[in-house]
């Protein structure tokens with residue numbers, strides 16, 4: 001039984017269709033990437049999963065069951081917008097939120113202590129949220145989402161507002177939660193984070209899911225059009241090879257080319273070898289960023 005199974009959910013706001021038939025499943029110990037341009041319907045989908053709004057049609061099942069009181073303590077949410085009370089102490093807010101989701105005061109306090117230590121912010125336990133930096137507020141918001149050990153965690157732009165060291169810290173935490181069995185629905189505009197963390201993804205565009213599946217399968221469906229090449233000196237005439245669309249980067253005898261097909265890549269290699277030894281040659285798979293731009297960009301008016 002999948003921790004989270006969304007089946008054909010639709011949501012309208014008046015005449016506007018915000019979500020038009022999204023289906024997805026998140027397994028135990030899986031991070032599922034929900035991607036899309038602004039206004040694609042990601043937040044609306046996540047809010048339906050959280051039971052904050054209800055779909056007009058379609059179903060959402062949590063370990064095989066519909067939404068109810070039991071699901072409240074099963075779900076954790078890190079919203080994109082900060083939602084903490086600025087004037088209230090960190091410990092009071094987090095412990096209260098933990099208790100709301102069924103924890104004892106003692107358990108919530110102990111767990112808060114562990115998280116503050118993990119995030120190296122123990123000194124802020126008794127500070128008001130407004131006294132913390134933006135990045136530390138984001139860590140507190142993260143703790144608020146996980147304090148009650150949810151089995152299904154919804155993360156919307158989890159790493160925004162953090163410096164690179166803290167991004168790594170939170171990324172490692174998300175991986176630990178995944179390895180501990182948490183099912184995570186992860187939404188972001190940062191494609192490199194999706195590449196690193198997610199096994200399966202859905203790309204939404206204007207309320208519709210337009211590309212869905214495992215990252216590996218999706219990448220296999222898109223042609224390899226980028227060649228990375230380096231010799232021991234400059235390589236002449238690369239742009240004149242039939243099938244080469246252009247040299248997109250050239251730095252210190254390192255080249256990156258766009259090619260029309262794999263045959264053109266082989267011609268590039270023979271052409272380069274005819275001029276001397278080759279240090280590097282690779283026909284690269286497309287990045288998720290390229291796939292995203294191609295998928296969503298092609299549909300933009």
Ligand SMILES: Nc1ncnc2c1ncn2[C@@H]1O[C@H](COP(=O)(O)OP(=O)(O)OP(=O)(O)O)[C@@H](O)[C@H]1O
Pocket residue numbers: 013016017018019036037038039040041042043044045
């Ligand atoms: N409460 C609402 N009332 C009316 N329309 C809404 C409401 N919430 C969302 N919408 C509309 O539904 C569509 C999907 O919005 P949603 O917030 O789900 O997109 P998103 O993918 O999360 O975008 P972003 O990346 O900008 O956060 C948008 O066109 C938005 O204007």
